Amino acid sequence: MSKTNKLTIGLFGFGVVGEGIYQVLQQTPSLNATIKKVCIKDPLKKRSIPDELLTTDPMLILNDPEINIVVELINHASDAYAIVTTALRKKKAVLSANKAMIAEHLGELLQLQKLYDVPLLYEAAVCGSIPIIRNLEEYYDNDLLQGVCGIVNGSTNYILTKLIDEKMEYKTALLQAQANGFAETDPTLDVKGFDAVNKLTILLLHSYGIITSPLKLLHAGIDRIHAHDALFAASKNWQIKLTAQAKKLSESKVAAFVLPQFVTQESQLFGVRNEYNGVVLQSSFADKQFLYGKGAGRYPTASAVLSDISALRFDYRYEYRKYHRAVTGSVLCNDYFLCLYVSFDAISDIALQDFELIEEFRTHPERSYVVGIISYAKLLRSTWVALPTVSIIVCPDGVIENMEALSLKKKSLELAGVKFKEPVKEAIDLIE
Ligand code: HSE
Numbered sequence: 001m002s003k004t005n006k007l008t009i010g011l012f013g014f015g016v017v018g019e020g021i022y023q024v025l026q027q028t029p030s031l032n033a034t035i036k037k038v039c040i041k042d043p044l045k046k047r048s049i050p051d052e053l054l055t056t057d058p059m060l061i062l063n064d065p066e067i068n069i070v071v072e073l074i075n076h077a078s079d080a081y082a083i084v085t086t087a088l089r090k091k092k093a094v095l096s097a098n099k100a101m102i103a104e105h106l107g108e109l110l111q112l113q114k115l116y117d118v119p120l121l122y123e124a125a126v127c128g129s130i131p132i133i134r135n136l137e138e139y140y141d142n143d144l145l146q147g148v149c150g151i152v153n154g155s156t157n158y159i160l161t162k163l164i165d166e167k168m169e170y171k172t173a174l175l176q177a178q179a180n181g182f183a184e185t186d187p188t189l190d191v192k193g194f195d196a197v198n199k200l201t202i203l204l205l206h207s208y209g210i211i212t213s214p215l216k217l218l219h220a221g222i223d224r225i226h227a228h229d230a231l232f233a234a235s236k237n238w239q240i241k242l243t244a245q246a247k248k249l250s251e252s253k254v255a256a257f258v259l260p261q262f263v264t265q266e267s268q269l270f271g272v273r274n275e276y277n278g279v280v281l282q283s284s285f286a287d288k289q290f291l292y293g294k295g296a297g298r299y300p301t302a303s304a305v306l307s308d309i310s311a312l313r314f315d316y317r318y319e320y321r322k323y324h325r326a327v328t329g330s331v332l333c334n335d336y337f338l339c340l341y342v343s344f345d346a347i348s349d350i351a352l353q354d355f356e357l358i359e360e361f362r363t364h365p366e367r368s369y370v371v372g373i374i375s376y377a378k379l380l381r382s383t384w385v386a387l388p389t390v391s392i393i394v395c396p397d398g399v400i401e402n403m404e405a406l407s408l409k410k411k412s413l414e415l416a417g418v419k420f421k422e423p424v425k426e427a428i429d430l431i432e
Helices: 016-026 058-062 077-089 099-104 106-116 132-139 154-165 170-179 194-208 227-236 298-313 376-381 403-415 423-431
Strands: 007-012 033-039 069-072 093-096 145-151 239-248 253-263 276-283 287-294 337-344 355-362 368-375 391-400
Touching: 007 016, 007 058, 007 298, 016 033, 016 298, 033 058, 058 077, 069 077, 069 298, 077 093, 077 099, 077 106, 093 298, 099 106, 099 194, 106 194, 132 145, 132 194, 145 194, 154 170, 154 227, 154 239, 154 276, 194 239, 194 253, 227 239, 227 337, 227 368, 227 391, 239 391, 337 376, 337 403, 355 403, 368 376, 391 403
Parallel strands: 007 033, 007 069, 069 093, 253 391
Antiparallel strands: 145 239, 145 276, 239 253, 276 287, 337 368, 337 391, 355 368
16 A cells, blocks of 8 residues: 555444544544445444445445455454455455454465455554554564563453452453453453463464464463462462463473463562553563553554554555564474462362472362462363363463473472472372
């Protein structure tokens, strides 16, 4: 798209974000971008825009040669896929916020952009208003990025804040997240960690040039966090946050997962509350950098779409340089260890022998817990991890990159006076 081109937009979806972008564009005349048509599903629903803008026929947008930008803001992932791929084939620039669709089809979407020489931008798909993708693409276009750890889902962070800080009931907090327009239409996508793992999949491409499927990444949400876990965190002055992590291990190996995590007061994520998101980027020389902003909601998300529209003015597109030079580059790896806190109702819920070592173990008639180190590969294979009665939380600095690091950790714990026991023996002791 040349600099002189008029931006004529075909918008799909007029929900929370769609309406937001319509309103935001009215207030940004300098962008000289006009919405020509809005494709909606339900023609009977009352809308706050002139009727002549509305259509239920997607082809009225997709076949209109004057429309050079398609903004896709619908919920349904397979409909979004059809719209986005058709628009790219028709050589229209596309903006999308559909993280599930993008994460699932990354490889194909890259190919289509190349084949038809058109951009697909999706800053709004990850962390709402935070410009994380463009930062990873442009500023961190090198191999110095050691890790990315972020709160990438606004709804779950909102719910955790209300539950833990304000002692609100889970149901009320979820209803509020929905009423505020933060949650997905199906909020289980938020609370079970699916939304966060979709976002992590996109982050992996822009951080390390890795294309994978969200299905291959271990993820859990906040729905199994127990009141006793919150008490445990409070006793240490920690917060519980749902984080998406990608961490460079030795050589070109990368660890990646979405799990609840304890964060200490020293962590930049500690003070991220409500629908805010925050991402800590760890680089080799600059140490830590932190991006913070609203991760969900009408205007924060619309602001990211607006920024993408504006970027199209100067023909911006993702170059995916890390992916293209990744022939011998980064790969996902399961060969590392995690230090976990696991709470459960009954000892039979978990397999203590799966742990490499156990640092702490408390049994209680209501809720017991273990703190220990476990191989990530073993965790992926184990069935107890997904039980509704089991809650798993990563300990601070809980990624242990290899056996050598595990031995070092063991030694430092011993020096600190921790008397851990061999897991199998512990299991037997308990049964006795
Ligand atoms: N449901 C998402 C969230 C919306 O809560 O973060 C923004 O992607």
